[in-house]
Amino acid sequence: MNDLNNQNKVILDAKNISIVFGGLKAVTDFNITIRENELVGLIGPNGAGKTTVFNMLTGVYKPTSGKITLCGEDVTYLSPHVRVEKGISRTFQNIRLFKKLSVSDNIKAAFNTRKNYTVFDAIFRTKRFWKEEKLIDEKTNEILDILGLSDCSEEIANNLPYGKQRKLEIARALATSPKLILLDEPAAGMNPIETSELMETIKTVREKFNTTILLIEHDMKLVMGICEKITVLSFGEIIASGSPEEIKNNPDVISAYLGE
Amino acid sequence: MQRSNNSLVPLYSRKKPYLINLISCVLLLVLVWITLGADFSKSIYVNILGLNFRQMEGLAFIICYTIILAVSLNLSTGCLGELVLGHAGFMAIGGYAGAIFLKAVSSSITSEAINNLYTVIALLIGFVFAGIAGFLVGIPALRLRGDYLAIITLGFGQIIVKLLELFKFTGGASGLTKIPKNQNIVLYVLIVIIVVLIIFTLMRSRFGRMILAIRDDNIASEACGIPVTKCKIATFALSAALAGIGGVLFAQYNGVLLPSKFSFNYSIDLLVIVVLGGLGSFTGSIVSATILTIIPESLRFFSDYRIIVYSVILIIIMITRPSGLLGRYEFSMTRFIKMLPKRVKNISKKIAMFIKGIFKRKSSNNSKNGGNEYE
């Protein structure tokens, strides 16, 4: 298949994953291979099953059949928080922040994967505790800086404007030091200016954190702009997959988007 | 991007806050000792709120164990966000476990020091037993999403009361009597300080952030690598275990344990304290536990109308401060001391402004005719 000459290490490999809700085949035989440092797009009409794919990749749903491997390790049946430790993190289509916590605490909560001190250290405020907390602080500030959120770090997350909430969710996903980030419609509900700003953010994130990104997006144009590889989903099945050019001219894709 | 040094980066000066907190804790203990604990306390006692020395001393004990219960309930209800309707049940388990131990060793209590030592052991026993109970109740309830814990703890509280009435070793409905007392108020306050400190330090660490994150969003927490179920169960078990400590203190103050004390009503009383103080604010819980213990006592001269007045006070507070007395505010000694000079400055500034204002008003009265009102 077309890997765009990218021979980097395979980060995520999903083989024939399917899920059935009651009688509804939400996703059937979904395949995706994502290599290190790629930016892959997952598109498709409403209800195609994109979010469901994300939920299977992150462990919210267990696939009815199929296999998911992360860097060669089978993660198909691991629970979500373990998968985060292994290196998959995500954002949500409907923003899910820790609403009552401050912006910086939202990020710090996600540093929990580091597990560098125990309850004992916390109660007795040992050296280890201070060292780790200081490190967390520094890392948090670094992420806030890169995403341009440092001027509102002490604000309550719920009070942030919409665009910044989206950014904060990405920031939080970065805090778990992921190998792969799944972004579920990060530009949903944004105006064109905010959207293009967000796309810039995603590019910077990719460069600075050296991560691999899988991105769901409704807007075809937008995805075409930044993704190197695109997979198109319709009614739970892959109808096309390849470079933006190939997708743009694929008759199936055109009919899925225009003709129903 | 160059980062200017802003207030975000906290100074990790570890010694100073420690010292300040240590000194304030010691001062508090000394204060308690002088006013209530020492031999001469009675002679220097000043009548406050119409309560005599004995009443005041009794209140102090009640306040101590109420604070522990309120603070521990706040941990699971305020911080973790799980409604608990049977906190008194865990208090009962801790209390009975500690009391049974104390009764067994009562003959060997020969001095105050030994009594205090036994108290500490009883506290540990109460802590462990109530913690185990919390763990067992938490496992089925917290694995599910939703308000199952509220329902299960509600049932648990009722069942515990019935079981305590049923068994012989718990003394049946007439309860456990002749539990060795320990009325060392300084020890009580010390234990309160320790419990509050444990919760405070935990909440201001990665564990606290986990707990608050779970309260705000289960699914997002899971997606941030937080083991939600494990963390919920652990927090709930800790909250139950600390309630057990409260139970032991209660038993040692009272000398008697009656199953009826731990009824649903008492669980609700505790919940009222927590909600009133502010869900998630431990300072709030402490203040409200103190106030809500004192109010009913000092309202005694209303006699029969006491409960009505008390309810009206509760309603007024909830209307005027819907998120509790203190909301989510926490008191910090370090901050207080830092603020102190500022406060004094502010107040003196205000006084100066006020005085100026008086003069201005006088002068503006004189020139009123010349000025434009719509300026």
Ligand SMILES: Nc1ncnc2c1ncn2[C@@H]1O[C@H](COP(=O)(O)OP(=O)(O)OP(=O)(O)O)[C@@H](O)[C@H]1O
């Ligand atoms: N937990 C569930 N139980 C039953 N059906 C579900 C569940 N989750 C998703 N579905 C169904 O699976 C299908 C795909 O939903 P999904 O949310 O994945 O679509 P999507 O591609 O993300 O759409 P959108 O662009 O609107 O976000 C829908 O028909 C939806 O109703």
Ligand SMILES: [Mg+2]
């Ligand atoms: Mg979706």
